[in-house]
Amino acid sequence: MDGVLAVINWLQGLGPTVLLPIVIFTIGLILGAKAGRAFRSALTIGIAFVGINLVIGLLCGDLGGAAQAMVERLGVSLDVVDVGWPASAAIAFGGTVGIWIIPVSILVNIFMLLIRGTKTLNVDIWNFWHFAFTGSLVYAISNDLALALATAALNAAIALFLADWTAPGVQDFYGVPDISIPHGFSAAYVPIAIPLNKLLDKIPGLSTLDADPEAIQKRYGVLGEPIVVGLVIGLLLGCLAWLGDTSVGNFGVQLQKILGLGINLGAVMLLMPRMVAILMEGLIPISESAREFMQRRFKGGEFYIGLDSAILIGHPAAIATALLLVPVTILLAIAMSALHLNRVLPFGDLATIPFMVAMIAPITRGNIVRGVIIGTVVIFIGLMIATGVAPLHTAAALDAQFVMPENTAQISSFCDGANPLTWVLLTFGQLAGWIGWGIAVIIFGVILYFYKQNESAWEIAAGGPKPEGGEV
Secondary structure (H helix, E strand, O other), X not given: OHHHHHHXXXXXXXXXXXXXXXXXXXXXXXXXXXXXXXXXXHHHHHHHHHHHHHHHHHHHHHHHHHHHHHHHHHOOOOOEEEOOHHHHHHHHHHOOOHHHHHHHHHHHHHHHHHOOOOOEEEOOHHHHHHHHHHHHHHHHHHOOHHHHHHHHHXXXXXXXXXXXXXXXXXXXXXXXXXXXXXXXXXXXXXXXXXXXXXXXXXXOOOOOOOOOHHHHHHHHHHHHOHHHHHHHHHHHHHHHHHOOOHHHOOHHHHHHHHHHHHHHHHHHHHHHHHHHHHHHHHHHHHHHHHHHHHHHHOOOOOOEEEOOHHHOOOOHHHHHHHHHHHHHHHHHHHHHHHOOOOOEEOOOOHHHHHHHHOOOOOOOOOOHHHHHHHHHHHHHHHHHHHXXXXXXXXXXXXXXXXXXXXXXXXXXXXXXXXXXXXHHHHHHHHHHHHHHHHHHHHHHHHHHHHHHHOHHXXXXXXXXXXXXXXXX
């Protein structure tokens, strides 16, 4: 038993850039790809994720610094610390539930494929931590490992459903064929974004406003190009963070930081799509092998490769929406704290906002104004959730022997701590234990049944392409 746990911990320690190529290579061989082709694909995908993570690191570093400066200038003081997703992932994997999450999630995926409950083969093993996090909160409430694992398994199954539901929209909008996104954080906002987008359709002015990056570029020419949009947003955020703040130095130093942020965010807008293009080069052979494999075993069946939503966040609509939401988030946190609705100081996870909006963008067809409106609503909800689950988040951290920040009584995160799907599953477990879990399973089963009865209509609502001939 100890040997198995040691192997699981070792695999988790590899991180996504090493673990994912190993998984892709193994799956490629299982699907019948030639060893050399599978190896090259896996290596290309690993290198692409290294590039993506470098760009994300550039984004997180600069955006985090600007956000911290804005928080300090506004004098925000809230007693629940946002420790960020790396800490949350460490808590999730390091706790009692995290030890079991990889085999449990793989078994759920296999079962769902066998009963044709999903078309997604989730190779994004690193992000199984989202499911482990949900289970860890349930374990903190119930001290029942079986219930915690069952809840984590249900979370994994729901993520596969959300991946299938949004796959046509994601593929069409982002230009990534045969891909789906079973990401436990990004996918959770889809059920909120769809009705909100329908509501915006009924509001005069907003219903006809064309504000996607292509329309902006067409109207403003070079000033509307993604790299220029990134530059402008970076300059605006930099001014909010540092302009006139003598604590960082004189005007010359302030201007250096502002210009640096502008150039770096422009670089993110240019580099991220190119890293994704390298990733797609590696995925094509695996996708072809997967399609042939499914056609041999399931007549007429489709098959998606489930990946991290990191491959989406470089799209101009997603990144521009996310950057505009950074000051919105800070202002919301302050306003909500005055109303006693929020105690979380958003900082560690502000750079995860692109992941939050990545699967909202296809629903709004890249409309940045709609994305900001919907994003504001989900952030408002998320801050309340993060505040509510902070005691359980802290208990899960103690179970994982996480070293708490100095002088901190409670922690949370803007990533999974604010996740509405995690909160819903946690509420079922908290209110009724195994009975609540059973009710949640029945509800999920009913939703999955109705989805299977009319997949095309559901997929159009999630931003999928309309069939030839227009409306359904």
